[in-house]
Amino acid sequence: MLRLAMTTDAETFERVRGPLAERGIEVGHVRAKERSLRVSGGDDESADVASADIPGEFDGFDVGLVYPTRLMEGAVVDERLGVPWVNGRDAVVTSRNKAGVLARLDAAGLPTPRTTLVSNPVDESVVVDAVEGFSYPVVVKPNSATRGVGVATATDPDSLLGVVDYLNLIHDYRATGDKSFLIQEFLPDARDYRAMVVDGECAGAVRRELDADALAAGRWKHNVHRGATARGVDLDPEARDLAERAAEALGIDYLGVDLLETDDRLVVNETNARPTVDAATKYEDDFYDRFAALIRRTAERE
The missing domain is CATH 3.30.470.20 (ATP-grasp fold, B domain)
Structure with a gap:
């Protein structure tokens, strides 16, 4: 039985467990965020207790399904697992x-939709120039956000600059990595x-x-x-x-x-x-056969 590590326990995890088990792939959850993780000091008998690791939780996996979304934690989990990843x-x-x-x-x-990237911080004149050639309304979205977070429409220059002011407040935080946003045509x-x-x-x-x-x-x-x-x-x-x-x-x-x-x-x-897997009835009949084949081929890389 091939063992697959997944770093999510949300909808996708619950949906894929049964169908993949039927195809000889055991799915296990490895928690990658909102916890402590041992980084070094593995010879110290108290290390796992101090870092709240579960004994053996990273052992015995053959392949991972999608690298963790938080890249810093992902680097540690990746090293601890030591497996190839689907994505x-x-x-x-x-x-x-x-x-x-x-x-x-x-x-x-x-x-693709007509799109311009703006890298903060910039003067308002740069934003005004960037939207030239577009027709209002336009879509404004953070470059790296997911699930529609921070996406808005602007109907005129004033509302556009208002959205940008909001993004400026977020981007002003020094630890924010990606300070860019997109201006995109609205369809x-x-x-x-x-x-x-x-x-x-x-x-x-x-x-x-x-x-x-x-x-x-x-x-x-x-x-x-x-x-x-x-x-x-x-x-x-x-x-x-x-x-x-x-x-x-x-x-x-x-x-x-x-x-x-x-x-x-x-x-x-x-x-x-990192797409969510929906109900099997919404995909083609051989979806899980192809999915399992990809997982197996990835596991064979090492």
């Missing part, structure tokens, strides 16, 4: 950089899809939708963590191909690709190298 550190860092992803996809000839009424690409092939997709009350209240962000509902859909060949080409351009084996579709455009909006 290692490089994949997570690549996907987290929204601007870097869009720049690479654009260079590869893939359609009204776009259909929002999350395509799951496993080992180079699209393995299914969901459409994320807001209910009527949310739409009537003026909400527009389709993040499931903010209340949107995800339902399984069959993507047309163009959308499947675009998702697969995005994963290939980034060189990431296991990737959530966010697509926005209007009546006349289909673009890659973001990617996620």
Whole structure:
């Protein structure tokens, strides 16, 4: 039985345990954050007690599923586990950089929303110049945030500078690593899809939708963590191909690709190298077979 270490115990962990066990892969949880971790002093008999390690918790694993989201803790967990990862550190860092992803996809000839990166701190004049050529409203989003955190629309120059003032307060904190944000064209009424690409092939997709009350209240962000509902859909060949080409351009084996579709455009909006696995009914029948095959092949790298 192959042993897989996962550093999340949220929805994905619970959903994948059974299907992967049926395919000979035992899934275990390794807690990577909000705890203490032994870094050195392993010969000291009291070290594990002092660091609150559980004896043997890092032992016996063959492969890991997605490098921990907190890179500092991840470096310690990675060393303690000593296993190859499905989506290692490089994949997570690549996907987290929204601007870097869009720049690479654009260079590869893939359609993306028009986007400008602003690196704080800058004068207001830089922001005003950066938005030239865009039509209001525009989307403003932190470059490295997830789950739609900090994403807002601006309807005119005053509201744009107001959003930037808010970001300035956050970026003023010295320990904030990424001080950049994006200004992006807003695609009204776009259909929002999350395509799951496993080992180079699209393995299914969901459409994320807001209910009527949310739409009537003026909400527009389709993040499931903010209340949107995800339902399984069959993507047309163009959308499947675009998702697969995005994963290939980034060189990431296991990737959530966010697509926005209007009546006349289909673009890659973001990617996620730590995608949540939804209910199996929302994916293709062989999803877990392909997922398990990728995990096994990764384990064989060492």
